[in-house]
Amino acid sequence: MASHLPDTLASNGLAITGAALALLLLGRYWTSVKRLPYPPGPRPLPLLGNLLDVPNSRFALTWTKLAEKYGPLTFLTVPGQHVLIISSVEAAKDLLEKRGSIYMDRPRFVMVGELVGLEYLTTLSRSSPTWKKHRSLLKHTLSAQVVKRDYSAHMTKKAEQYLHYLSTRPEEFLKDLNKVMAENILELTYGRRDDEEGRDYVKLNSYVMETSIRAIEGYIVDFVPALRHLPSWLPGMQFKRDAAKWKQEIEEVRRATFERAKRSVVSGDAEHVSAYMLNNLRDLYHKHEESGDTEALEEGEMAINATGFSFFIAGVDTTQFTAHGILLAMILFPSVQEKAQAEIDRVVGRDRLPTFNDQQDLPYLHAVVLEALRWGPSVPSGLARRSLSDDVYNGYLIPEGTTIIFNTWGMSRNTQYYKNPSTFDPERHLKPNPELDPREFVFGFGRRICPGNELAFQTLWIMAASILWAFKLKRVEGDPTPLDDDVDRFNFDFLSSPVPFKCQIIPRADDLKDKFSHSF
Numbered sequence: 001m002a003s004h005l006p007d008t009l010a011s012n013g014l015a016i017t018g019a020a021l022a023l024l025l026l027g028r029y030w031t032s033v034k035r036l037p038y039p040p041g042p043r044p045l046p047l048l049g050n051l052l053d054v055p056n057s058r059f060a061l062t063w064t065k066l067a068e069k070y071g072p073l074t075f076l077t078v079p080g081q082h083v084l085i086i087s088s089v090e091a092a093k094d095l096l097e098k099r100g101s102i103y104m105d106r107p108r109f110v111m112v113g114e115l116v117g118l119e120y121l122t123t124l125s126r127s128s129p130t131w132k133k134h135r136s137l138l139k140h141t142l143s144a145q146v147v148k149r150d151y152s153a154h155m156t157k158k159a160e161q162y163l164h165y166l167s168t169r170p171e172e173f174l175k176d177l178n179k180v181m182a183e184n185i186l187e188l189t190y191g192r193r194d195d196e197e198g199r200d201y202v203k204l205n206s207y208v209m210e211t212s213i214r215a216i217e218g219y220i221v222d223f224v225p226a227l228r229h230l231p232s233w234l235p236g237m238q239f240k241r242d243a244a245k246w247k248q249e250i251e252e253v254r255r256a257t258f259e260r261a262k263r264s265v266v267s268g269d270a271e272h273v274s275a276y277m278l279n280n281l282r283d284l285y286h287k288h289e290e291s292g293d294t295e296a297l298e299e300g301e302m303a304i305n306a307t308g309f310s311f312f313i314a315g316v317d318t319t320q321f322t323a324h325g326i327l328l329a330m331i332l333f334p335s336v337q338e339k340a341q342a343e344i345d346r347v348v349g350r351d352r353l354p355t356f357n358d359q360q361d362l363p364y365l366h367a368v369v370l371e372a373l374r375w376g377p378s379v380p381s382g383l384a385r386r387s388l389s390d391d392v393y394n395g396y397l398i399p400e401g402t403t404i405i406f407n408t409w410g411m412s413r414n415t416q417y418y419k420n421p422s423t424f425d426p427e428r429h430l431k432p433n434p435e436l437d438p439r440e441f442v443f444g445f446g447r448r449i450c451p452g453n454e455l456a457f458q459t460l461w462i463m464a465a466s467i468l469w470a471f472k473l474k475r476v477e478g479d480p481t482p483l484d485d486d487v488d489r490f491n492f493d494f495l496s497s498p499v500p501f502k503c504q505i506i507p508r509a510d511d512l513k514d515k516f517s518h519s520f
């Protein structure tokens with residue numbers, strides 16, 4: 001025993017010296033890291049920082065101009081926060097994918113998250129065990145296999161419904177696109193779109209979506225969070241009164257929509273139940289029967305509802321605006337439309353509508369959908385992230401807590417990836433060496449990548465196939481909407497849509513209406 005003592009002391013001493021040395025080196029490393037420059041960007045002014053470099057609207061256009069001047073990384077300092085704009089796919093992948101654990105968080109959304117109370121949505125959730133639970137639920141519910149197996153018939157029916165509207169009231173083509181897309185997601189998630197008392201859940205959820213997007217688009221309290229603690233009767237506190245009202249309304253919609261869907265599952269109402277609710281609730285109730293764990297049951301229901309609720313808010317406008325872009329592209333680039341129709345006619349013929357079984361025989365149409373995702377990215381400035389620790393990239397310091405923006409518009413117009421990027425050209429995806437697949441960036445990156453990408457792609461595909469099979473789309477002569485320039489064609493809101501335009505919708509056959517069903 002005695003003979004071991006000096007050895008132990010010596011080894012303890014060594015360990016302590018080793019640890020001290022490691023700490024010293026680490027300390028020096030961090031001190032040197034802290035001295036590294038931030039990525040390039042416009043010079044910040046005293047007190048205001050780069051506030052004057054941040055526009056009030058059409059953000060993605062400004063981010064793209066900054067990228068032309070400063071390169072793929074642009075760093076801004078606005079009072080209270082650092083902002084990094086990433087405009088190259090390589091840098092976005094290096095940071096958001098390869099260093100995913102540093103960049104998987106979202107920033108604090110004071111207005112829409114904390115005051116309106118939507119912080120439980122998957123899209124806005126901070127990196128947390130609850131968010132991880134959502135992601136694992138989503139992996140099972142929105143995988144390519146499940147989308148094909150459970151949702152194909154439904155998506156095909158909604159495309160047919162749109163054809164019916166186009167043939168009966170073509171002047172409403174944009175309003176009806178919105179209606180059909182909203183119903184598509186709501187029915188896939190919750191089953192029925194109304195209830196016994198005649199409440200219209202599509203309308204109610206659309207209201208929630210509009211309100212939440214309004215709340216995410218920027219309130220003073222997001223820059224000065226302390227304002228949330230002032231009493232709501234003070235002048236200038238209208239946002240607090242709005243938030244309280246919206247919170248109550250949204251909670252009621254969320255509760256009622258979910259209760260309606262639960263009643264369908266529990267009562268075995270097969271006609272009105274969605275595969276999403278049925279599969280997930282059935283699993284949860286089985287587990288509860290075995291364990292009797294009520295807390296787990298409540299948590300499970302909350303996760304299923306919060307995730308489903310996120311589908312509507314994240315999935316309706318994004319997909320709808322891309323479909324809207326397909327219609328616009330068809331009138332602006334008529335030769336693309338003709339080529340797609342020639343392919344559809346050759347493969348499908350004129351006696352029946354296209355189905356998902358035709359997909360592999362329609363490569364040009366596949367390229368049209370890819371091109372639509374690139375040409376009019378519906379989330380042009382991405383969805384912000386927040387860095388969880390200091391990071392060093394290409395010799396620059398990205399400090400902990402930086403808000404990260406990925407500029408998908410800039411990526412889509414980058415001439416390093418795309419030749420003549422403002423032209424809608426599906427051929428770019430069909431060349432022996434195809435140009436960059438836009439799915440590499442329009443759906444985001446890494447651990448937060450859009451879980452609805454497959455559902456979105458398939459919905460767009462069946463809509464495009466059906467519309468082009470049935471109708472010729474033509475620009476209305478004399479429509480004054482300026483559509484010649486890339487930057488006039490889209491509105492560049494947080495979720496960006498093409499500007500409204502007029503369109504002539506001409507049936508490609510006399511007996512068109514007999515070809516699709518009328519029971520919607």
Ligand code: HEM
Pocket residue numbers: 122123124125135185310311312314315316318319322377378379382383384442443444445446447448449450451452453455456
């Ligand atoms: C063309 C259509 C769509 C586009 C362009 C799109 C794009 C995006 C983008 C850019 C993000 C942020 C990803 C990131 O931070 O890296 C996102 C997140 C998300 N999307 Fe989509 N999306 C589309 C359709 C859908 C659909 C149909 C659904 C569901 C039904 C959906 C559900 C979600 C959810 C739940 C998130 C949050 C993921 C998370 O924070 O973990 N999206 N989407």
